[in-house]
Amino acid sequence: MSEYKGIHGGKVQNYTTNPDNPIEGQVWYNETDGDFKVSSFNPTGSWATGGSLNDARADSGGAGTQTSALVFGGRTDPQTGNTESYNGSSWTEVNNLNTARSGVRGFGTQTSAIGAGGYQPSPPYIRNSVESWNGTSWSGVSGLGTGRYASATAGTQTAGLVAGGRKGIPGPAGADTESWNGSAWTEVNDLGTGRYNVGGAGTQTSALAFGGNPGTPAVTESWNGTSWTEVSDLNTGRAPVTGAGTDNTSALAFGGPAPSGNGALTEEWNGTSWTEVADLSTARQRTAGHFGTQASALASGGQTPGLTSATEEWTGAGIVTKTITAS
């Protein structure tokens, strides 16, 4: 009988945990799991189910990464200020926003985040209030110059950006963009196309805004720290759409009107164009985003069409570890 050593000239090594950077085709034995493993190349990326939220919700704010995330506010029927923290496996309820709202949008990290704007089903409806998260609790900080909900956001707790959003019901789709320096908002150059339910990604000086209402535009705009420039459209225009990504050259757009098939679409941005990649397993709209990067993102909750607590975790193309089975 042939042995691996005889074929490949090396023994299969034992590890207690999987190696950090295996090469494609590498085989090892994981003593902890009791399984043989192999690294292989995943060419398109994929979604897997993540830990479920404690509260089903849609239209929440989000901040952080795939394995260290914060979700806050949204609609649990009615609007909520409920906040949950994710460790990559499970969600834990933490202190609530001071003002319950949906359409609030976030940026920052799990321990240092901003929640901006939102909507309440009673006067004054559209919120300009902003809250800051210190890892334990929320506190009010300077409000947006223009109240809005469902905007695109980017950046960190001390260097953020909010663009677009809806300014009233009925009311116009805003193009207004505001920059946050950790203590105050400054109005900067507008989006070329006013919209809400718009996806966003990036930083205060390198961001992307894509999709959104009214209609279902595919328009994408790139922010260079000073102004917005229209770039290549999404392959499928849709709203609401959710985003993740590090800057205006690397982003992920996912979700859309659900339960239609467009609600499962996922597209990758490479700085020049969008490419359709693997779909979410469940079409969903108004899922919270702003978690992670093009290569490692999280879709949290949403409507499918009912409110859902389900989450999905995105891993982009690259080396993945597989368990070798006898079947």
Added chain:
Amino acid sequence: MAHKNYQYCVAENWGKGFIEHIESQKITFRGYPANVWQVPAHNKDANIWINKVLGQIKTIEEAQALVDAEITAYQTDWDNNNIDGETEEEKIRRIGDRPTDITLEE
């Protein structure tokens, strides 16, 4: 007999590990209301996954009936959830769009 592209099962999504990356790289999943899942028919990897999640196999007619019942319940809830003086646009903002029907594929 018509060729089936898909099979359906009912399984509750328990979260992490319910669908793993290695599984979604091999087959395409579609989740629907009422915990109905669509996976490829006549597919070994799909059958292994159904077995893993203890999925209850349903015919397309059974699966469609489950989805319809759930959607109808959502639509009824939506229709009955009203506030005096509220416009439809305000209502959509408050509770989201009225759920639309779903037709499962053979």
